[in-house]
Amino acid sequence: MNLDDDLYREIILDNYKSTRNRRALESPVFKQEGVNPSCGDDIELYLKSDGDEITDASFEGVGCSICIASANMLCNAIKGMHVDEAEALVDRVKGMLTRDETPEFPEGAEDLEAIQGVAKYPVRIKCALLSWNTLHRLLEEVRGGTPAGDT
Amino acid sequence: MNLDDDLYREIILDNYKSTRNRRALESPVFKQEGVNPSCGDDIELYLKSDGDEITDASFEGVGCSICIASANMLCNAIKGMHVDEAEALVDRVKGMLTRDETPEFPEGAEDLEAIQGVAKYPVRIKCALLSWNTLHRLLEEVRGGTPAGDT
């Protein structure tokens, strides 16, 4: 195994260092916290929608490079998506990391291929998945309607 | 190892079957229960004394042949003894079973040699010792004075 190819590819490090999506979004907003209790990674995912279309996404929090890079790619990828597309993307990322699949990613989400190497490091998979699991729960809320961040 | 030589010598079986000391003594009497929680053996030891001299001893209860035979020998042996002699006998029996000693037993207590073979069966030692441990506690009471059986 080669660390640079698997875990720390340049795309991952770039996404890790990117500050573009690292901020809170203002109310009204859907937001959800995600925690990996065993390692302490802890992020807050924000999402704005216009009906079923995701208009903006961002996050805050602490986490390792894999966790943060993955969350950043997530935000880049889902902006402009329909909630169903976003849900499908969650499933594709999970498939890649836990079911050994090699999915095709839609335009604008190609960076996600870079995290495939994480699958070789079972204990880091949860780092990469934290934001996606959080998104999954958040999308249910979006479908529900009212942003909880409102209250 | 030979079972008949070690565990079930004739003297042991005779003492096991003997009913001579298997009865309650009437008040005023010192009495004490002894239980082996792990095997359920449960005896009640009775003792009468005239000052520091043991005038009678008996027991009731359930137990295996080793337990019962040992209790029967105990009763036979200590009748007429001074409490200090009885205490010394407790120590000799324990020495034989747990410290690999080969004690000399006083007249009338020679049968006790027969239980030496039990030492080869570590889990049965507690069977042989049940009555002796009970006697040890009972002798403290005898020294104390008033029979608890009185109340």
Next chain:
Amino acid sequence: MSTTSARTSYDLERIRGDFPLLSSTMRGNPLVYLDNGATALKPDPVIDAEVAYLRDISANIHRGVYELSERATVLFDQARDKVKRFIGAPSDGEAVFTKSATEATNMVAFGWGRKALGPGDEILTTELEHHANLIPWQELARQTGAQLRFVELGEGGVVTAEAVAAALTARTRIVAITGMSNVTGFMPPVTEISRLAHDRGAVVLVDGAQLVSHHPVNVAELDVDFLAFSGHKMCGPTGVGVLYGRRALLDAMDPLLYGGDMIVRVYRDHADYRGAPERFETGTPNISGVIALGAAVDYLEEIGMEAIARHEEQLLEYALGRLDGVEGITLYGPRGVRRGGIVSFNLGQVHTHDVGSVLDNEGIAVRTGFHCAQPFMRHLGIHGTVRASFYLYNTRDDVDRLVEALGRVREVFG
């Protein structure tokens, strides 16, 4: 040796070769191990799994980002999946690793019971129970003011669905019952009992310490809410047990122990806890034991629990037939009903320990005494029994050796 029975579907001789102890001697005689109710012998694959962890991994789980820890974690998680599959756990069920079946019943009694029970509520159990499924409930009743009630036992210590129905009331909150008696092998009709209990709104805990090792178990079919069992009785190592539970019940339970790995966040004065199974597995678990239990599950599944149960059933039948002919014997337990491979008996007035010692000297390991079931002994009016309990590797020859050795007991104790 008549080790091959026409009706045993696996190769008994080959299986016996997997258990190192079966080719050893005891007190100079070839070992006949008939104390499977207390614990099972361990086959090579289980021993190997334990050693493989200790030698080649050694690391703690869930905590390290390095390869050794990763391997430990993966094996640990796989073992949980194996155990869940082995008992047919549905997706809304979870398996918690404990140190023993005893810890598992206690987890429910105190983690669930302290919250769920109040004065006047009832806990329904039986006098058949092993102390591990009785004393926790006594203690819970004392702490909460709930009442401990007992199902009326039938002839030979039978528990019928009718007797359970008669004992259930509107206040019954839990039915805690053995899946298989460790004294007689009797197997209460758990599926029917679950249905009756659920109709009354009660929760069902089955003590599966004997059942799970000897019979195919599917918790979804049995429809039980909790199942407690031990690894060491199913060819696994000591120091590991399992509490299966419905996730919704588990997630609402308090843990018995508090510490690391069960938490989301910890502050000075309070902490947020995780759900099942983590909430119930604080502290470094018995990693080698859990992994080796996974290997035991693989081993048993490859032979097949159906085949094992059938083998034991035949052996029991054979044993009952042969023992019936022993002079002065009293056999306990019901006849003509579903029973696991356990026989309990007494030989005249000879104390059970004395029987045990004579058998020991003939190389035969049986269990003697009250089998952690004093109320049942009292029900039978006895102090103890001699118990022979079978497992997948026992043979008719073992039974013959037992019967023969009982002759020696009569010689010694006349």
Next chain:
Amino acid sequence: MSTTSARTSYDLERIRGDFPLLSSTMRGNPLVYLDNGATALKPDPVIDAEVAYLRDISANIHRGVYELSERATVLFDQARDKVKRFIGAPSDGEAVFTKSATEATNMVAFGWGRKALGPGDEILTTELEHHANLIPWQELARQTGAQLRFVELGEGGVVTAEAVAAALTARTRIVAITGMSNVTGFMPPVTEISRLAHDRGAVVLVDGAQLVSHHPVNVAELDVDFLAFSGHKMCGPTGVGVLYGRRALLDAMDPLLYGGDMIVRVYRDHADYRGAPERFETGTPNISGVIALGAAVDYLEEIGMEAIARHEEQLLEYALGRLDGVEGITLYGPRGVRRGGIVSFNLGQVHTHDVGSVLDNEGIAVRTGFHCAQPFMRHLGIHGTVRASFYLYNTRDDVDRLVEALGRVREVFG
């Protein structure tokens, strides 16, 4: 390899040969195991003891009259004697086998604490504690209305006798304190703390999970009432821990678990319980684990705990010196005070898991994250550390490899 240090009194090379993992590789590089704080590697004699039980004995303890059970019982009881001797237990002290250090602290919190504490009573602890010695007390405080108080930490997370004296009040009922921090290796002055606490009538529990594995411990000299520790951190197997306690305190405690083997007599509605240690060891224990822990004690004693502590001290000194020179490093923990062989640090802003992964790829196993000590992380104002922790088999070469690999981290994360 510079594995022999002039000041290490045992033959390091020979000792290393006892640990199979030390000649293995990780991610293609020779393994450097620096996660001893999480768990220790196991030497051959310990693995052999575990296997010897599983292969050649397999039987349950205390229950059978046959030879195999007898052998298991004798070995089990001998292990208890070894453990008691190892920690210098006085004749009025007893050692209870638990599944972990975590279970041991919980036993005291709930078995002793629920009876002993009431509203307004105080539990004194520190922010240094591992969650295993914090959350049980939080929970006990919640249940009893007692108050959880903290000793003021000094520079680098130091606990002084003065700070303890200042925090003790007439209402302090227990002081629960670590014997050695698992984050910094700091060792509070336990003997002085015990004296102060006893003067106030408080009981002292020491979390010895780190202390006992790395330093000679004599409970009589330390004058502690309870000591909790784990087998797996002292070259023993997983799934076994110890609670040492003064017999008078233990005998007055409630157990956490109820079931077989802890009882004198059982009736339908109640039972009479035995004293320590049996009252606290219900259910089939981790027999192989206990026996193998006995072997671990033998192993450590033969080398000598004094010698091990001295070796680690030298290694720590060397490591601190080398790490001080690493660019961008922040080292935690006090200097110039008694510390066990643990170093915690951060490398610039690089997340600890990322450091851990790079080191992993170089064959180096360290622990990263919050080390089950979130309040202490909060005290330090950080989310986690990278922790290298030493044991008897580590070498200066291991330290050099670590320092070298930290260079790789800087390469990747620039």
